[in-house]
Amino acid sequence: MFKKLSAGILSALMVTAVAVSGTGCSQSQPVSIDYKTADKVADGAILQAFCWNFNTIKESMGDIAAAGYSAVQTSPINECLEGENGGMDLYGDGKWYYHYQPTDFKIGNYQLGTRDEFKAMCDEAHKYGIKVIVDVIANHTTPSTDEVSEDLIKAGGGSLETLYHKEGRTPLNDFGDRLACTTHEMGGLPDINTERPSFQKYFFNYINDCIACGADGFRYDTAKHIGLSDDPKEDDGFKNNFWEKATKEVDNAENLFIYGEVLQGDNDRLADYIKEIGRTTSSTYGGKIRSGIAGGNIDTAVVSDYWIGNADPNIVTWVESHDNYINDCTYNNIDSEQVILGWAIITARKDGTPLFFDRPYNSSIDNSWGMNRIGTQGDDMYKDNRVSAVNFFRTAMKGEDENLVNPNLDSTALMIERGTKGAVIVNTNDALKVDFETNLADGTYVDRVDRKTEYKVKNGKITCDTDIPENSVVVLYNEGYTEYARPASVGVDSKTEFTYSDDTYEVTLTCSNTDNATYSLDGGKAVSYKDGDKVTIKHGDSDVSKLELRAENAEGVKTYERLEFTYI
Template sequence: MFKRILSGLLVSAMLTGSVIYLAGCSNSNSQNGSDDNTSTKTSTEYAHADKIDNGTILQCFSWDFNTIKESMADIAASGYTALQTSPINACLEGEDGGMQLYGDGKWYYHYQPTDFKIGNYQLGTRDEFKAMCDEAEKYGIKVIVDVIANHTTPTTSAISQDLIDAGGGSLETLYHKNNAYDLTDYSSRLACTTYKMGGLPDINTERTSFQDYFIAYLNDCIACGADGFRYDTAKHIGLPDDPKEDDGFTNNFWQRVTTEVNNADNLFMYGEVLQGNNERLADYMEAIGHTTASTYGGKIRSSIINNTLSKGTISDFWVGSAPLNMVTWVESHDNYINDGNWYSMTKEQVLLGWAIITARKDGTPLFFDRPYNSSVDNEWGMNRIGTEGDDMYKDKSVKAVNFFRTAMIGEEESIVNPNSDSTAVMIERGTKGAVIVNTEGELETGFETNLADGTYVNRADGKTKYTVKNGKMTSDANIPENSVVVLYNEGYKEYADTAEVGVADDTVFNIEKGKTATVTLTCANTDNAEYVLNGGKSVAYKNGDKITVSVPESSDIATLVLTAKNSNGVKTYERVVFAVEEKYSVAKGTKVYFEKPDSWGDQIFAYVYNDELYENETWPGLKMTKESDGKYSYTFEDDWETPYIIFNDGDEDGSQQYPADKGLIVEDGKTYTLN
């Protein structure tokens, strides 16, 4: 339902893992903990954990395969061990192939499969996926594919015949018998694993022929270069001892997909198991290998937002007696989009949370990269599927703590509140390293630490020095508010600052047809930034240069590609897209009509909104007036710029709306029908 707008060279082995350095030759020195490592020598030989468990994962949310491939150097330079794609299966081509994250297109279409074969119009082809995996291999980056086995698109007419045949030959056999029921009682394991969730048809994952079909899809992903899988909605697929329908099949889906796929012993697999009523977290960890730790993410967000980083809250993973085989996060894409975290938590606060979860010994941290140019005032930013997300994923503090994590493999952890100040927390790893996060006010040094005596430089800012002597940490400067301090010497490698390219924060990404826009370009840490506009020639630019952008007559978008290299020749890439905007005005007093289908309820509403996030009322909108001829009318009470309208019969379960996606253009006096 449409909701309201605000909706391979092994160099050192350690205790529990090892580090791999790839892609180039090093000229830096690693020194012991008691020495001051302030060398200006730099390396392009990036230290990545040899196992995904010990490293970090970048969630490339709605990036297409070519964008990920072009961004691989940046991903490696930022210290990630693995990247996670959005679902790469075939999916519904909604809104005539529109490519907005939300609006004229939908990010979630690839989470609603039409077939289990590689490639879709949003992310790219199978060949492009393989080329992306090949590029990742060059940099030592592992590839995790987000997969969905639990459900399909609700637009069942779009489901491929091959999938239907694999599901027993009909839509009825593809799905569970209980698919006729909507899931409301999450405490019932039978309902949770066989009922329809959120309107999404529930696949009978116990059917052997479907399992065979899905395993073939997984093996094709592996053949292309996938190193692991994230299972979406995993808790809605039954465990071996869960109750099930009387259909002659057994609950063996997890046993088969974790053991019968190629290279099974070397794959990293985890399931999305959102914590709540009767979710059986420990059992899913045993069945799949790893699960998410959603409650911990919520505790981290709350701690950062409220400036209360108590040791007890931070140290507890909130998984009970379950083993610590978990993927942790500050926020997931669902938290960002559906839970409103996009406006309740700033990017800077996300980075503080990331430092905490990544500095820790246990868990495998996942970094969700927010949409490009998004903010607490603009959920979708540039609002484009396929392009790179926000530069926050390669922030200096993120890079510093990612490499810290790799250097600390095998070290135990200690969590304390420095000076007993609960607005700050310090995660120490043995005597080798420490990460300090301070959320409120300046934090005075002079507190106790387990760090070995010596002089340390904050790897997050590259300059501030800290001295440890006789178990006390001191510095000439206090630790600023909303800052991250990353301290370690042993295992540290000096890397050149990443080149930065982009457009000004106030850039508007919609251009009226036939008009132009002036765009300010930005760059830093480079002397060779270049741009290519609409496939033209490459042009050098400097920070602050302005260019004129227009949409070609033969297209509905303008494409701006920005590239640069840093002092070590490491490439940075960004693709910026400007879309045509068709503007029109609607005057106060404009009146429209709607013919209600017989199957709808008797109270009809008009929900009006525009791209500036104005709405006539929160969903379902304002009640329409029933006219004498049986039609329903709505009169605009204000002037509007480029509004869209959706007709519906309320927000109760089973309610109807037209259209199902983006609203209709408003035309004075028009009668709208479903035909």
């Protein structure tokens, strides 16, 4: 489905590469800026904008569309615990997980923004044909119970005792015990009685308000800890009907994309959650992908199985989740380059809806929190050329069957074929010679990642004059392909530090594929800059300085980067 960007761009919907300087496009290939997104979230790719605030997501919508995502998932937007006096570090003077500690179910919090800003973000997303998924929590509140709002307490029966399950402050020790799993306190978080009708009414009013503002779907956090219809229950006279109401009795229910976080383990009842919610996460599969990429073993026997037993493959897949990254320290096991290899595998496949967790900006093995700020974008890896190529491939391959094969029985490489229309090749090890069997239709294919390397298919054999390098992704298809001009790029020198202790700090700016890059400091006027120019950060009234970078490519597609520097 083609989506229009803005009135200012409509006059240039189709231009030729001859009119574009510096895009690296073929001289004969038309260039489009009218991005194809999937009509349904399930058929596209989702960007998890982890800890980005509403305004940052809104300003980044051109980047998100240009990277081929059909949906963006926010962090929880409910009112939440304001810890460390409102500090905005991901971890330190502030915590990322405070927005997973609700104090009330109303839109807006100090970390992400206001209700009006959320609505404006949704409006901007819909201009690009991008859907908005909201991460929501119904299972628990903050453990700082004196911060829970009176309105929520009233909706929960009038007291904290009635808001929570009878054993809602008893630690969960046995995940295999379904009554305990769905009524006891998990991770120190008091368990809400989600079966109480007055609470359900209050909570689903919040959900309907999200929908009224533009939400197109929801991720239910800790869904495994909310009972299924036939799960054991406390003797309180209420029914286990939360999921029926969540999926059938909210506004626009038939068009929403809803999935539950069900981490696999003892007695997880994954198949039953899929039936009642519609979709769930598939955490085991992500682990298999990570270990396969890290070990250079992506044998079809491992990566083809979703590891969900006989359950329907209505799942959300990932290479890593934010919990994997933070709690399991997956940054120690695979780097960003390897994440992209895994992403190519899960996104090229027919089933599952892939979710891309964007790691913190400037993060690394040695510095997992990177810039360590809530509200800014994450790492630019989310819009890497390999990521965008496979995202658009996924949208174009809707309805095509899949075939996974290790070329020449080499388990360090994997080819995901989609019917006879397209294929994605992932190579994790040494250079891969291209001379192996394929189901692709005869013809010449150009790698949609580098936009120049040609592959030829004849009589069931694919060949290429050059080998596929180690740690590479190749994306091949013709039918359904649209050439998009490369977006502009803005940023700072890779050696930049985001904390400083002198009164001033000099930052080197970067940009490419643009002649109109600008920067602004702390909301000041925009100043033009060129690649390599420098700007001086000055310690002032606030210990945090905000640097915003903007640019457009030749077709007017916007790019945006927000960086913050902390005086220590």
